[in-house]
Amino acid sequence: MKKIYILILLIGTSCMQSCLNNNFLEKYPLDQQTEETAFFSYENFQTYAWNFYSYLEVDAGPTSLESGPVSTSIFDCYSDNGFYGSPNEENPWVWQTVTVPSTTDEWDVPYTRIRAINIMLDHIDDSDLDEDEKKHWRSVGYFFKANEYYRLISFFGSAIWVENTLKDNDDDILYAKRMPRAELAQKVLDMLLYARDNIKAEGDGENTINRDVVLALISRFGLFEGTWEKYHSISEGTDYLQACFEASAELVMKHPTVHPNYDELFNSESLAGKDGILLYKNFLSDGKGHNMTRYVRTSSHYGEVCADAIAAYLCQDGKPIYTSNLFGGDKNTGDADVYTEFRNRDYRLYFNVCPPYKVNSPSATNVDFSLVTDTENPVDREYIDLMNNLCAGTSSTKTLPMLQWAGQILREIPHFRENAYGMGQGFMTSYGGYYVWKYYNTTTPVNSAGSLNSTDFPLFRMGEVMVNYAEAAFELGKFSQQIADATINVLRDRAHVAHMNVAQIDANFDPKRDQTVDPVLWEIRRERRVELMFEGFRNDDLRRWKKGEYMNKQQLGVYLNKADLEDERHRGDEADVADFKLQLDRAGNSGRIVFFADPVVVGKGWLDHYYLHPLPSNELLLNKNLEQNPGYPTTNADK
Template sequence: MKNIFLVLSASALFFTSCELNEVPQATATEEDIFGTESGLKTYSYSFYNNITSGSDAFKGDAMADYGAVNSLNGFLVEGSYSAETSSGWSWSALRNINHFIEKCDNPNLSEPVKNNYIGLARFFRAWFYYNMVVRFGDVPWVDRPLSVDDSEALYGERDSRVLIMEKIMEDLDFAYNNINAVTSDGTLVTKWTALGLKSRVALFEGTFRKYHTDLNLSASAGQYLELAAAAAQEVMTKGPHSLNRAQGPELSQRQLFISDNPVTNEVMLAVAFSKDLAVLNDANWWWTSATYGPRYSLVRPFINTILNIDGTPYTDRAGYMTEEFYDECQQRDYRLSQLIRTPGYERGGVAAPPNFASFSYTGYQPIKYTLDDPLYDNGGTNTNAVPLMRYAEVLLNYAEAKAELGTLTDADWANTVGALRERSGVTGGTKTLPTQVDLYLKKTFFPDISDPVILEVRRERQVELALEGFRFNDLKRWKRGELMAELEWSGIYIPALDQLIDLDRDGKADVVFYDGSQSGPSIAVPNGVARVAIGGRANNFQTLTSTKHLEWFKAQPRNWYADGRQYYYPIPANAITLNDNLKQNPHW
């Protein structure tokens, strides 16, 4: 199936209700759907629409500590977000799934056939509830389609995350044991996808319980960490997936994000697109436009955590703070050049350094999801598939769970973090557990962590999975939400104002930075060279730090409430109006 986000045909069932107190409307008879295996298969395609919007799959980290953008998300602006503006309390996907599970009982179909599709439905129910718990914490557990007179469920209280997580694990176990598919073209769920999701969910819950001691659930954190490790290990030892190495260390990771077809040796689930079917995405437009996208720019504290090619920390280099852009990009883990524009990067056969004229605020311009031909930049024309789950994540889930349990071995390290680093060209520290704390990583990101193994696993996770939609949830489960407000949005080192800078050292000047209190640079600037004002003008958020690094949005503070309310979203006010048994999340 070329595109997993299908709209069902007229012969299939459609559901339009979106709240717990609404009843679904069917446009086809149940016999049309539930009487044949082909009907079940067609219905099951509707579940995929609920994972994510295909057109938004590449925007997962739109709000993250390491992403400087042109406009702050209201969630991070003090006083700007409330129950009245909250969203996400939608239950139509769950109703669709539960209706399917209840009606999938036709005696003319064999039990293995029915259980295969029920397994798929329960996989998607687990995914749905995982997202709800991550967003809201406690939520109502509903495992049946509701009628208008089902007042107990419609107007009941929220169930505890303890119950919800137990139910999620049950659903995923059933899915793994009953889904028939063991391989796919990358766009369909297999039994291994179910285990991959189990490792993701269990890791989230185990670490959330460990670090959020206010829940009084830390005693059960280890149970979920064990489940995460066991699920990941099952994928690693019995599943068909492996790390993609086809393009060598320079391109193998990025190939996963710019290929039209999912690279199925590593990609376990993706949303795919097709020019022939006119089903396209606008990744290039979003990531390269001065006006359509957020001008997303990665920040230097994060870039600093990407290792040298020999496996040593970049921040161990003498004088790293004053290295210019070209120099800081040399001899680094090849994931750096697969993540951002670095010297030598070309678009349409032309050198393409960071674009300060219309995009980058920091100099670290992402390329992970963008095709290199500029023809894709102005509209929804991208055909590249977007991974939603890949084997690399499973390796990291295993490594982190075992590290948190204190049971990660040298062999485990070599097979997980070490393998990922080797795939990206790193030559040192891939075989044995780290023994030394990287003080920069600890001080900047995780001051409460003193275990070098946990620190390095977290480094690996933020580098390998950058921009893939994990970051905010990772910070929430580690109880490091403060980084959303505190991480410095700084960029490349600027040795002097009014100086032509050749970012990629190809012999052509690319940008000049000048005092924004002046009308322009004090030197002659050739055509085609970007001019960037530093401070001095109203609404100019481009400044320099005391160490002469670009800094963005210093004038508008980001906010993380000291009471920790942002670890959950508020339940929308209209939902509480409809059901006064719902209690609002703390401090909202």
């Protein structure tokens, strides 16, 4: 309150002085800030720039948690990690149903934000700031502007560069061509390097943009652009990869450890002070929070994970399921009942996907734990005990059995949406049998609609920086056991997985590896996949690696025997596998659940022009100098 009061006095004084020194016809409103009155003091800039933090969305996609429905992007639905489990909602990029939008937030929103950022940047030189303060606020503006152009480059390949605040008569910019990708990407990197060297090292206090956060964005953007240019044959991407390498190395040196509990990164009321958290989104309750926790604990959660993603998690001996002696399933196919499949695995699997369990409960709506009892099969409580141990002494609430939105006890997992099997209430269900619960917790209210969930979300964290560092090092020919120990093995210690021994990774380490990818790089990419799963990175990763074809497969659910599920359905009656309602991926009485058809079998699949998104048709009509990205029609009527 004191800061706000001082700011009002400063604005009033500045406005009065301006009125005394100018003709009365040029007076500005005394009861509100304008461009001419808002940028004099350090605190003026600080107040104006607070709004920029809202531009850092939780989701990597265009829909943020706080502004509307939970995006498919954060759950990796349009990737090889999973799918959106709702009928007729196949991945449009694989099923070739992508259309040219008339408008899209992916294009429009960044320019609205860039205008606001440019307003601040244009007023720095005329302010009362000293030179160091001017450099600091220019750095803050450059950070946010670079982030907006980074996303435009990611989605569209290039964009129109806007240096200053646009005026109505700036037709040469309003109707300009897009700046070539190489030139625009260099501008983004230049802005970030300037910010790195000129921003106040500690920013403007706790949880603000500082040198570490700038380095984290250099790490993210440098890896993205460097690998994109390399694998899309634009250039070797060396400058960007080197920028990523250097920024990541500095951060790893300064922040060599990570918070010991993976789940607490995504389900804590406060991320303040947690090791490895560089910047986070601080949500409040009472309508100023988000909907994620409620989403995950209701029937609205359609973000599904597939068997291929489950298989990516190593066993605790550091080996893939296809070669590990700790995996009790089929070493050739990876098939195993869900209890066997989850046994002896990377702890991140347990925090991201709900392990299997079953309890007896008098009714599906029972809320009295004293009435819940174990089944006659000891394996049904194996993961109940495991999760109790993993959460003991922490703030994690991922204990089993799960609680749905009204606090009612969910009797079992897998819990299929197909309700023909007597599984009880229709909450927290899955078509494939795996339930994504990365953002599940019982610490925030979810029993009514609205943005009430107040758990914080990490925006930049060392887990990402470490896998960025490892990947950039490999691409530059610099990866070593020392770098593996400082990055991947730090993350594996938290995940209870044996260390990566680089010398032991050969062509036979993972027989299911993409044979066009080096065995060591494959393992680095695996670590990235599991560390960042369900945080919205996977689609971008596949596009920058030029591996969209990884999505050209039928995504499968849990492996089961029909008779086992029929026993559940009949609750002790004689099972009849002919009554089985779910579809399996093979003939016979055992197999993996399928939901969507195989896109390749029906002649669909990823197309190369999908690596970039189409420009909206309205923009093409307004600006004749804009050209549509290759492979797309100007409008859908042009097909």
